[in-house]
Amino acid sequence: MVEKRLLEKEDLFKIQSVSNPQLSPNDKEAVFIKTKIDEKENQYFSEIFHLDVETEKVTQWTFGNERISSPKWSPNGEQVAFISNRNEKSQLYMINKSGGEARKITNLESGINSFSWSPCGEKIWITGSLKEDASFTDQAEKEKEDKEQPKAYIVDKMRYKADGVKGHGLKKQGVHTQIAILSLNDESIEQFSEGTHSHSLYDISPDGTKVIIGVNREEQDDYNFSQPLIMVDVETKEETVLVNHEGYYGGAKFSYDGRYIAYSGSDAAFKNATHSHVYIYDIESGTTQNLTESIDCPVGDYAVADTQQGIDAPSIVWTQANDLYFQLSNLGDVQLYYASLEGAIYPASPEGEHVYDYTVSKDGQFAIIAVSNPTFPGELFVYEIAKGERKQVTHFNDEWLNEVILSKPEPIVYESTNDLQVHGWLMKPANFEENKKYPLVVEIHGGPHTMYANSFFHELQLLAAQGYGVLYVNPRGSHGYSQEFVNGVRGDYGGGDYEDIMAGLDFVLGEETWIDETRLGVTGGSYGGFMTNWIVGHTNRFKAAVTQRSISNWVSFFGVSDIGYYFTPWQIGTDMVDPEKLWEHSPLKYAKNIDTPLLILHSELDFRCPIEQAEQLFITLKSMGKETSFVRFPDNNHNLSRTGTPNLRIERLDQIVSWFEQYLG
Structure with a gap:
């Protein structure tokens, strides 16, 4: 052994x-x-x-x-x-x-x-x-x-421009x-x-006579975020519009008999916080039904993690009997769901895990699913759906799992302001011993319309291995919950979401005697970076903080981010017509209140949250004599922590661990 x-x-x-x-x-x-x-x-x-x-x-x-x-x-x-x-x-x-x-x-x-x-x-x-x-x-x-x-x-x-585009993020003109x-x-x-428009190809009909494409032919697309789905006759080029209104739709797939088209997506009722659904278009009648209308959580996979690569899960899979399967994010799980055209809908895979990819047999009897959980990076399983039985068929991570000690997160549910129920997880240090005190790090996800899930997360496990407890929660704004919950952050950045995170901290401090409340840390990236900046500007409870790919100033973010001009009004509720409100929600405004030692990490080719956001924060804090440090990562974009240059991903983790070690002991 x-x-x-x-x-x-x-x-x-x-x-x-x-x-x-x-x-x-x-x-x-x-x-x-x-x-x-x-x-x-x-x-x-x-x-x-x-x-x-x-x-x-x-x-x-x-x-x-x-x-x-x-x-x-x-x-x-x-x-x-x-x-x-x-x-x-x-x-x-x-x-x-x-x-x-x-x-x-x-x-x-x-x-x-x-x-x-x-x-x-x-x-x-x-x-x-x-x-x-x-x-x-x-x-x-x-x-x-x-x-x-x-x-x-x-x-x-x-x-x-767009984050992730090679060079300086500039889109190719006329392409x-x-x-x-x-x-x-x-x-x-x-x-x-x-x-002069870009086309997406979704599917070809079983007889090869029709295709489903996505194309937006509007000349001015700065504020047009729709992509109409169109069925096109291959020979005549005759078009039939499936959906053509503001929103996000895709993943279209013909049924085996060619009568139906299933697709997923959402309208823009709550902008990018709107729940996605599964829609069925009946070619014979020309009618559309929302198959998942009764479910108050989003279709699709909204989990955040850092080890799974190249995921390309289908939006929807048909069976020959015209039943369907799809992913659904619910209470920190991503499960495979079953639906019939008659309206029956139920989970087809267990709770407590993350089904991050899948394929289903034509008869619907079994699926091959890629499954992860908080102590399992992910493997393939052959899953007999009706029996609820499955067998692991790949074992690439077995040897590694036998080498390492992992911390098993414990789910928590607690009450925040306005009697709101919030869900999260608490990890004990991997080498936990009773009757000892340990520091705690609060991790905050990006998005904000994503979610922490029952999935493996190397960064969280690393902190636990370094002797830290780790608290990570899904505050209002997170996906996997009700439409009201995910929409709750819009127009209220730094309000209810801040209260949810701090209520989670208070909850675990009240429940767990092993946490040393004099050694608390906080970190997060993107929206989580914004919230880290906001937290240290509004409380001195944390003894160290690491902000990553963050937003510090909504006024400048509006003009420099690839999404700033529309994301800002979507999330903050205004634009440059009311810069005072943007400044009110900007962590930079509260820099004078920051006494927490703050490490600032940012990629130089990040065009989602451009590095000038970090530069402003660093220079401001440094000019005020605050304890801060700034680390720039060359040749990487907003996704450094997930898909970035490998050696810089290691350097990033080393910077985080070293900062917390210096200030939390």
């Missing part, structure tokens, strides 16, 4: 992420993706594996240093197509079930974004980026011309996503969509 050790920062390199299960047409085998972080290469690499569902034998199919996504079986089940960046650009590849090397299918200068098999198996529909005057066939030549010399970037719209049809016989490409 090997003596277990405490978890370390570098365990990020040992945890394997298993995702993208895809059943073959015969439902007897599947492929999936395993992603790991290569410490030597300082990169993320992924591989395709094959699963024999009956024998549970797992076989590795690809072995290169590459990132792979979207594995999809051919209609006859003999090949698997996938997207790989093995030659820098993301191109389409195909591998035969019988063996052999994967073959490169596309060679487009800008690569491809997505693809879907045509039901005939002789064609593949693809999407890719094109300049307005280019086609897929002459794309390479046009792109080379553009690279000859730099050009001025002329801005005439507010939505001109749009278009749809094309690739013939596998001669690898010729026929362009299907055109114009």
Whole structure:
């Protein structure tokens, strides 16, 4: 029996992420993706594996240093197509079930974004980026011309940049996503969509005669956030609009018999805090029903975590009997749910866990689900739905789990202001001993419309391994609860949400004698960074704080963030017409009150919460003689903690741990 050790920062390199299960047409085998972080290469690499569902034998199919996504079986089940960046650009590849090397299918200068098999198996529909005057066939030549010399970037719209876009976050001008049809016989490409708008491809009908696309053809899209879903006749190009009003809709999928289309999404009644639902469009009658209208929690996966990579769970999966499966976030769980067209809806997987990816057999008898919980990073299970029985079929993390000591979070429910019930978790230090006192760190998630969940979180486990208790809660504004609850933060940043977090702290201090209330820390990123800034400006109860990718000044955020001009009025309730209100909700206004030693972490290529937010806070605090430090991470965006450069993810964790060690002991 090997003596277990405490978890370390570098365990990020040992945890394997298993995702993208895809059943073959015969439902007897599947492929999936395993992603790991290569410490030597300082990169993320992924591989395709094959699963024999009956024998549970797992076989590795690809072995290169590459990132792979979207594995999809051919209609006859003999090949698997996938997207790989093995030659820098993301191109389409195909591998035969019988063996052999994967073959490169596309060679487009800008690569491809997505693809879907045509039901005939002789064609593949693809999407890719094109300049307005280019086609897929002459794309390479046009792109080379553009690279000859730099050009001025002329801005005439507010939505001109985006976090995560390479370079300086600037979107390519005059470039749009278009749809094309690739013939596998001669690898010729026929362009299907055109114009000056970007198109999404969702599904092809079972008989191959219709496709579902998403496209917004409005010329001025600064304040237009809709993406109409349209069914298009492949031959005539005749269009039938499925939904066309403000909101977020996608994931559209034809039923096996071709009569229905299911899709998920939300209207804009509560802006980006609106619950998502499952909708069914009946092609014969032209009517739409909201299948999940009676459920007061959101369809989809809103969990935050830091080890799962490359997740691409379907929005909805049909069975041949016209039943449906989808994910639903509820009270910190992400479960697989079942629904019938007649209105029956119920959970199809257990509570207390995070189903972060899945696929369902055509007869609906079983699913392959990727499951995580707070002490389990995630593996694949074959799950017999009707029996409620399942068996683990991948074991990539078994050896690692046998090495480390993990802290098991205990769920808590407590009362905040206005008799509001708030849900969260408390972790004891991993080496907990009775009758000893320990420091406590409060962690605050981003969003704010996401949620902490019954899922594995390396950062939280690391703090527990370092001897800290960890409190993490879902204050108002979090998803997974009622529409009223998730909307409760809008227009009230630093109000009820602050009260919820502090009430949670008071609750555990009253219940747990092992917590040393003289050694309290607080940290969070994005919205959690805003709230960390706000907390230390409104109380001195915390002895150390770490703010990450934060908002400190809503006045400047309005103009510098890629989403600032619309996110600010959505969340704060006003814009630059009322800068006084923006300033009232800005942590920077209360900098003079900050006596808590504050570490500021920020990525230099963060265009969601730009680094100037950190710069303002740091210089202000430093000028006032406050205890603070500022760490900048080069070449990384808003997602450093989840998908950032591996060595800088380790450095980030080291900075957090070192700061708390210095001030909390």
